[in-house]
Amino acid sequence: MEYMGIVECASSARLYVDDIIMHGYKPLIINPKGVSEFYLSYREMMSKEIGDKAEYIDEDEDFDVFIEKLKSYNLKAVFIGSDTGVRLADRINKALGLKGNDPATSYLRVTKKGMYEALGKAGIRRIESRVVTCDNDIREFWNEYALDKCVLKFSEGAGTVGLKICKTIEEAIEHYRYMLGAESLIPTDEHTILIQEYIGGTEYIVNTLSCDGKHMVTDMWRYNKVTGDDGSILYDHVMLLKDLEPGHSDMVQYAYRVLDAVDMKWGIGHIEIKIDRKGPVLIETNVRPMGLAMTQAYLDEALGYHQTDLAVDVYLDPAMFSRYARKVYNPPKYALMKLMIVPEDMVGSFEPIFILSNMIKSTREVLFFGKDGVNSYARTIDLETSPLAIKMINSDYGALMKDYELLRIAEKRYFHLFYTLGEDLEPQKLTTNINRILDLSDRNKKILVVTDDDQYAWQYGQRIETDGHEVYDGALYAVCKGQKAEERYRQIFRTIRNIRSGGPFVAVPESYRSMTYGSVAMDFLMNIGGVRIILPAYEANDVVYGVKK
Numbered sequence: 410m411e412y413m414g415i416v417e418c419a420s421s422a423r424l425y426v427d428d429i430i431m432h433g434y435k436p437l438i439i440n441p442k443g444v445s446e447f448y449l450s451y452r453e454m455m456s457k458e459i460g461d462k463a464e465y466i467d468e469d470e471d472f473d474v475f476i477e478k479l480k481s482y483n484l485k486a487v488f489i490g491s492d493t494g495v496r497l498a499d500r501i502n503k504a505l506g507l508k509g510n511d512p513a514t515s516y517l518r519v520t521k522k523g524m525y526e527a528l529g530k531a532g533i534r535r536i537e538s539r540v541v542t543c544d545n546d547i548r549e550f551w552n553e554y555a556l557d558k559c560v561l562k563f564s565e566g567a568g569t570v571g572l573k574i575c576k577t578i579e580e581a582i583e584h585y586r587y588m589l590g591a592e593s594l595i596p597t598d599e600h601t602i603l604i605q606e607y608i609g610g611t612e613y614i615v616n617t618l619s620c621d622g623k624h625m626v627t628d629m630w631r632y633n634k635v636t637g638d639d640g641s642i643l644y645d646h647v648m649l650l651k652d653l654e655p656g657h658s659d660m661v662q663y664a665y666r667v668l669d670a671v672d673m674k675w676g677i678g679h680i681e682i683k684i685d686r687k688g689p690v691l692i693e694t695n696v697r698p699m700g701l702a703m704t705q706a707y708l709d710e711a712l713g714y715h716q717t718d719l720a721v722d723v724y725l726d727p728a729m730f731s732r733y734a735r736k737v738y739n740p741p742k743y744a745l746m747k748l749m750i751v752p753e754d755m756v757g758s759f760e761p762i763f764i765l766s767n768m769i770k771s772t773r774e775v776l777f778f779g780k781d782g783v784n785s786y787a788r789t790i791d792l793e794t795s796p797l798a799i800k801m802i803n804s805d806y807g808a809l810m811k812d813y814e815l816l817r818i819a820e821k822r823y824f825h826l827f828y829t830l831g832e833d834l835e836p837q838k839l840t841t842n843i844n845r846i847l848d849l850s851d852r853n854k855k856i857l858v859v860t861d862d863d864q865y866a867w868q869y870g871q872r873i874e875t876d877g878h879e880v881y882d883g884a885l886y887a888v889c890k891g892q893k894a895e896e897r898y899r900q901i902f903r904t905i906r907n908i909r910s911g912g913p914f915v916a917v918p919e920s921y922r923s924m925t926y927g928s929v930a931m932d933f934l935m936n937i938g939g940v941r942i943i944l945p946a947y948e949a950n951d952v953v954y955g956v957k958k
Contacts, residue, residue: 422490564601610685617678854882889919
C-alpha cells in the first residue's frame with residue numbers, strides 16, 4: 410500500500426482524503442504536536458467523520474524518530490491541510506526527498522511578519538507593519554504614519570481571532586493589552602503582535618496552485634465584511650468571482666509576485682488581497698486550501714472542479730499543470746456563502762434556520778459550526794463566532810442575490826426567526842370565518858384547507874376529503890394551535906409546495922399572531938416559499954394573501 414500524507418487535516422483539507430483515495434492511494438493524516446485546544450477538538454470531529462478511510466499518526470517529540478516511522482508508510486506525497494501544518498510538512502518533505510517547499514523559508518509563508526518582510530525585499534507593495542512590544546510602539550507607529558485608524562493582529566494566527574480595527578491610540582493600546590493575555594488559534598513561542606496601517610478597499614481571495622515554482626489561479630472570491638460598533642471585523646458573505654472586472658488581472662499578477670516572494674514552489678495557495686485606489690496589496694497568504702469546510706459537490710457545481718483534486722493530479726504528473734493553466738477561467742455558475750452574524754448572546758436552537766434556508770432555491774448546503782449538545786452562542790465578533798454558513802449557487806445572478814437579500818434582511822431585522830428557545834407557540838382561538846373566505850373563491854378551483862386537526866379540499870362549494878398530497882389551485886392556512894415554531898414553518902412550506910403556480914395562498918391572522926414578529930414572520934415565510942405577497946385590501950381584516958410564483 411502506498412500513502413499520501415495530509416498534515417493537520419482541517420476544514421476543506423478534508424477533500425484531500427477522497428481525492429487521494431480516488432488516485433489509488435491511502436491517506437495518512439499527520440497530527441503536529443503543540444496545537445491549540447481548538448485544533449484538538451477539531452481533530453476529534455474530523456476523525457469521527459473520516460473514520461477508517463485514513464490512517465493517523467501523531468508527530469513524535471524526536472523528529473528523526475518520527476521520520477523513521479513515516480518511512481514505513483512509503484509516502485508518495487505530503488500535503489498541507491492547515492496553517493498549523495506548514496512547518497512540519499516542509500520539514501517532512503525535505504527529509505523524505507519529496508516535492509515541497511524549503512523549510513528554511515517556512516516563516517515567510519506562515520507569519521505575517523515574514524510575508525511583509527519578503528514583499529519589502531522583493532520591492533512589492535505591502536502594508537506598513539511593526540511588531541508591538543510595548544504601549545509606546547503603538548504611539549510611535551501611529552504618529553509616524555499619521556494614522557486615523559490602525560489594525561492589530563497576531564503575526565501567526567487563523568481566521569480573525571484577535572484582529573481589530575482601532576480608531577484611537579488609546580483603543581489600540583487597550584486592545585494590545587487584551588491580546589497579551591489572549592491566545593491565537595496557532596500558539597507559538599513568539600506570540601508576536603503586529604500593528605498595521607489600515608487599508609480600505611475591497612478584499613478578495615485568490616486561490617492558487619503551484620508546480621515547481623510556476624503558479625496558476627484555480628478560483629477567486631470576494632469578501633463582503635461589515636465592521637461592528639466595537640471595531641470587530643464581521644464576515645457577511647463570500648462570493649465567487651465568475652465575471653472578472655477591471656483590476657482583477659492586475660490582482661492576479663500581484664498574487665503571482667507574492668508567491669514568488671514567499672518562496673512558494675509546490676502546492677495550494679490561499680491568498681487574501683485588498684484592492685484600493687493604489688491597486689492590490691497583500692493581507693496575508695496561506696499555503697493550504699480555502700476554509701469554510703468546502704465540499705466536492707459544492708465546488709464542482711460552481712467551478713466544474715475543485716482545488717485539492719488538481720493538486721494531487723499535478724503532484725503525480727507535473728505535465729498536467731500546463732494543461733490546467735491553459736484553460737480559460739470561466740466558472741459555470743454564481744456562488745455565494747452567507748455567514749450568519751449573531752447580534753447578541755443567545756441561548757436556543759438554530760433548527761428554524763435550517764428549515765428556512767433549505768427552502769431557498771439557491772441553497773445547496775448549510776454548514777453548522779456548533780457542537781452537539783451546546784445551545785448557547787456568543788455575539789458574533791469574528792469568523793470563529795459565526796455559527797452558520799449558508800452555501801448558495803445559482804446560474805442566474807439576480808436570483809442568487811435576491812435569495813441572499815432575503816437572508817440578510819431577516820438577519821438584520823428579524824433574527825429571532827432563525828432560532829428557537831424550544832417553547833411552543835401560544836395557541837390562538839380561531840375567530841376568522843374561513844367559510845366566508847372559501848365562498849369568495851372560484852367555485853371551480855380546488856382549494857386545500859389546513860386547520861388545527863384536519864385538512865381537506867374545497868371545490869364547488871363543498872368539502873372533499875383529501876390526503877393533502879395532490880397539487881391544488883390554492884390553499885387556505887388556518888392552523889392556530891400551540892406547536893413548535895419549526896413545526897409551524899414546515900407545515901406552511903408543505904402547504905405552499907402543494908399549490909400550483911399562480912394559485913393563491915391565504916393565511917388567517919390567528920395562524921401568525923403568536924409568532925415572533927407576527928404578520929412579518931408570515932410574509933417572510935411566504936416569500937421564502939415562493940409566494941408573491943399581495944397588498945391587503947381595506948376589508949382584509951389582517952388576512953395575509955399571496956400568489957404562488
